[in-house]
Amino acid sequence: MFDIKKPENIIYQRPRAFTEVSTHYCPGCTHGVAHRLIAEVLDEMKLTEKTIGVAPVGCAVFAYNYFNTDFVEAAHGRAPAMATGIKRVMPDRFVFTYQGDGDLASIGMAEIMHAAGRGENITVIFINNAIYGMTGGQMAPTTLPGQKTTSSPRGRDVELQGYPLRMSEMIAKMDGASYVVRRSLHDPANIRKAKKAIRTAFEAQVHGLGFSMVELLSTCPTNWGITPVESLKWLEEHMIPVYPLVDCKVSSAVGDMRF
């Protein structure tokens, strides 16, 4: 008889790096996908026991509930500074931050840029969904021109509210950054590519190659005001032209890694 529970027959299961908790994320939100990819990579690299995660302020504020690793909770935008403090005293631990676009690209601009500039040997997972989720859909630094939010109700007017910030391109310019790429979570093929990027970023840290970051284009159906399926399409049609899915920086040392 086919035993579904036999290890050799398991093709998909909850990553061990996850806790047995349901997430609080809205239906259709891609935070869950991003979390899962991180957990799978932690499992594959056997990093759970030596990982210290740094949660942000924003929708992922409760990320620490979902990963079966040590975790701390940073002030808004300060996760890279907190991660710096941890990594500098415990360089053999694996340290990653998980930050949204308001957290990383607005209030935490100084902390992220200088962590990258110093080449801190940490990994940043950057969730870009072009909006403030937790506070209810305000304009983010990454909000697209013309995009309606509760604080740009007539659409982001670039004359008054400026242009979206491309963080990965900016950070890639810095010598301290070893691996900076943008991926998207809008379909299975891209999700697979995102996982591969997360693996590479984590490997870069384990190999001691300096700052690594994966920007993940993500959806926010609740605050975008459209269905989850429409959100995936909106991401593909509107976000990717502004935020191309590119390798902004792959240092030669990262390129030479074998894993």
Added chain:
Amino acid sequence: MTKELIKGNVAMAEAAVRAGLEAYFGYPITPQTEVLEHLARRMPELGRAFVQAESEVAAINMVYGAACTGVRVMTTSSSPGVSLMQEGLSYIAGTEIPAVLINVMRGGPGLGNIAPAQSDYYQAVHGGGHGDYHPIVLAPSSVQEAIDLTVLSFDLAEKYRNLVFILADGSVGQMMEPAELPEMRPLIRKDWDWAVNGKGGKRERRILTSIYIDPPAEEQANYRMQKTWQTIQKNEVRYKEYYLDDAEYVVVGFGTAGRVALSAVRAMRHNGVKVGLLRPVALSPYPFEVIDELASRAKAFLVVEMNQGQMLSDVQLAVKGRVPVEFYGRPGGMVPFPEQILKELKRITSTDLKIVSDPRVAWLERMTA
């Protein structure tokens, strides 16, 4: 060990190193920069962590991260920089983890100047960041005391899982005096049962956070913090007494102001007037009970500060209107001279004083006349 001529800022930095400082994060600001400069050399040569942060905001959040791992960690700054750190300090307090901050105070408000001042008393003792929390605040008046309190600060921070501030002023930081540094303590990394340092396959995961999204849980956390604070209040009151046994007039001053006032008190004693000095060494917890007892037998108090009268409020709280409380302050980066305090003491000991609700009114009239 023998005494050496050493600058206050360097002395505090080296004392922290010898007390087992494992990580330092800071940002240059006068008049504390020598701390950062000393540690920029010392920490790396000992294989310990040193980062010159991009701002005080980042520095305190690096401290927050390192503190979560349970190592001895410190930052130092001066008044405007400490204002920037208030966010992180509140988070550290809310997470109930140990950390040490040295504030070498300068004249303010705003950009102010780089001269010695004591105008961050309220910020340090009565708040600063948002939410209910109580740091332990220690105020040195000499280089030797700055060394001793720096060493003590790490023990207290760990004992209570609490913030400890050294509230020094620019003159303590900048002056050179003969002082004795402690022996180098071997680094002992304790495996605290709360530290976030990777599970290592040995234990359940740990989370350190200041978020309690459920208000009843936050209420319980506040009760726990208040309980810690009440224990601190019982155990950690620290002060120095000078000629108080038979004192009819009591001067209260901390740090540099207290030290300058001692010269004036001695001069009065030389003239046969029974004046004594109380110099609180811990500003938080404050020696309320000592002042309460003094108020039952003294004729009047004089509070001397390098500000517009901040600790004055706490003295008044302890005196409870029983005897007059007078004030002499030099704000804005000015340091009082002993003769000026002596003049005040002569006025106070030879005049029929009234009990007033705000001694700052008459003080300002005298200062601006």
